[in-house]
Amino acid sequence: LAKGKANLFLDGNPIVYGGAVDAIANGKSDAPPRTGDPIIVADHEGKALAWGVYNDTSQYVVRILRMAWECELAPHPGGVSSSASNVAVKCDVEEVIRDKINVAARMRSDCGVAVGNANGPTTVYRLVNSEGDGLSGVCVDVYDCGGGEGGGKVAVAAVSAAWAHMRRDAVVKALGECAGIDRVLWRTDARMLKLEGIFDESRSEETDDGPIGSGQSDAARCYDAKTGAETSPPAGWVTVAENGVRYxxxxxxxxxTGFYVDQRDNRAEVRALGAGKKRVLDVCCYTGGFAINAALGGAADVTGVDSSPLALDIARRNADVNGVGARTTFVQSEAFKYLDDLVADSGNLGTFDMIVLDPPKLAPSVNALAGATRKYVKMNQAAMRLLRPGGILVTCSCSGAVTQRELLPAIVTAAATAAGRRVTMLGKPRGAGADQPLDPAYPEGSYLTVVVCRV
Known part of the structure; x- marks a missing residue:
């Protein structure tokens, strides 16, 4: 590292960006290190701070796997000196994968994330949350599809880092041995892997059959977690439960990975808030999570809006299987147009009891913040005008640039001023649940903010 850059990593930051690097060398040969190689991170005096995996293309030059205080150190085998700047560091990537997944599985068990609540069981949760679980670029969600023909316990791994993609077999094996997984569906985004400097051989070009309504190109292959052999993925749709709600x-x-597991606690809160509500609107509803929970909580008339016809077809089936099909309506429309049309009809103003806003990422980067902020304010302003006095607004942002700057409460305040309404926040902003832990040394891992307020 360059002089003056060490403190960030002494505090535990797991990502080394190119700007912090002074020099890179390979202690084993004259050739430079290659993407995926383990590499030691040292301060400007050569003292080992950590080790991780190297990437010669990505802006993430090193994704740290162990800090110095976690490392096994030994005198340098060359016998040069026993000083702190001349040590050998044990760098076993596969051992780290096993250790981290084992710890992650124990933590989910300790937190009871797969137990559910009084309304019923939960069979879907996040098992590995990237930097939050010490495996940068790896997210794994578990879908317990039941035994027999149900498919068993399936883990869907969403991988955006070259080092993990290159060690797929080790990740699959660890999921089987440490977390009781039966099959692993390995999903990779070809565009992200290109940024990482590798090409995913499982898809030669982008197609239009990516995630529902997204246009994203994903490759997906399934592996037996016990043998590592490629196998068939679960056939068709799978049914999972979240606090008794079936999806x-x-x-x-x-x-x-197929479902927004990050909103579990917030969907449960919307269910509780649905009691006694007559008219509820869920904007950007995807497959109906918030809308269905509001109806299950007692809301009489719930409308969900989304631009994806396929997502809406699933939402209708989800509503029917949960017994609330007669009280839910799903409409295909672009979110801003739908809200504008409602506001344009004065008969709609002040008639909704609760509105949920859960738009896609409007600010994919800091450079997009100004434009995204205007969109968030416009959307929230429209919702406030549609709510009756005393109505409930549940508004979300999954933009890391918004969440890390704690901007959503200010956006809500600006929207209230524009709408001529007063808002009262019902508690602090929410985020994801306990199955999505965060590394306090890496605030960039936080991306979801949910504000609940009375308007």
Whole structure:
């Protein structure tokens, strides 16, 4: 590292960006290190701070796997000196994969994330949350599809890092041995892997059959977690439960890993808030999670809006299987147009009891913040005008640039001023659940904010 750059990593930051690097060398040969190689991170004096995996293309030059205080150190085998700047560091990537997945599985068990609540069981949860679980670029969600023909316990791995893609067999094996997984569906985004400097051989070109409504190109292959052999993925749609609510999920083409597991706690809150509500609107509803929970909580008339016809077909089936099909309506429309049309009809103003806004990522980067902020304000302003006095607004942002700057409460305040309404926040902003832990040394891992307020 360059002089003055060490403190960030002494505090535990897991990502080394190119700007922090002074020099790169290979202690084993004259050839430079290659993408995927283990590499030691040292301060400007040569003292080992950590080790991780190297990438010669990505802006993430090193994804750290162990800090110095976690490392096994020994005198340098060359016998040069026993000083702190001349040590050998044990760098066993596969051992780290096993250790981290084992710890992640124990943590989910300790937190009871797969137990459910008084309304029923939960069979879907996040098992590995990238930097939050010490495996940068790896997210794994578990879908317990039941034994026999149900498919068993399936893990869907969403992989965006070259080092993990290159060690797929080790990840699959560890999931089987440490987390009791039966099959692993390995999903990779070809565009992300290109940024990482490798090409995913399982798809030669992008197609239009990516995740529902996204246009994203994903490759998906399935592996037996016990043998590592390639096998067939679960056939058709699988049905999982979240706090007793049943959802149909497409594990190969659904958004993220097939389902938005990050909103579990917030969907449960919307269910509780649905009691006694007459008219509820769920904007950007995807497959109906918030809408169905509001109806299950007692809401009489719930409308879900989304631009994807396929997602809406699943939402209708989900509503029917949960017994609320008669009280839910799903409409295909672009979110802003739908809200504008509602506001344009004065008969709709002040008639909704609760509105949920869960748009896609409007600010994919810091450079997009200004434009995204205007969109968030416009959407929230429209919702506030549609709510009756005392109505509930549940508004979400999955943009890391918004969440890390804690901007959503200010956006809500600006929207209220524009709408001529007063808002009261019902508690602090929410985020994802306990199955999505965060590394406090890496605030960039936080991306979801949910604000619940009375308007």
């Amino acid at each position: 149909e999920v497409d594990l190969t083409k659904g958004h993220k």
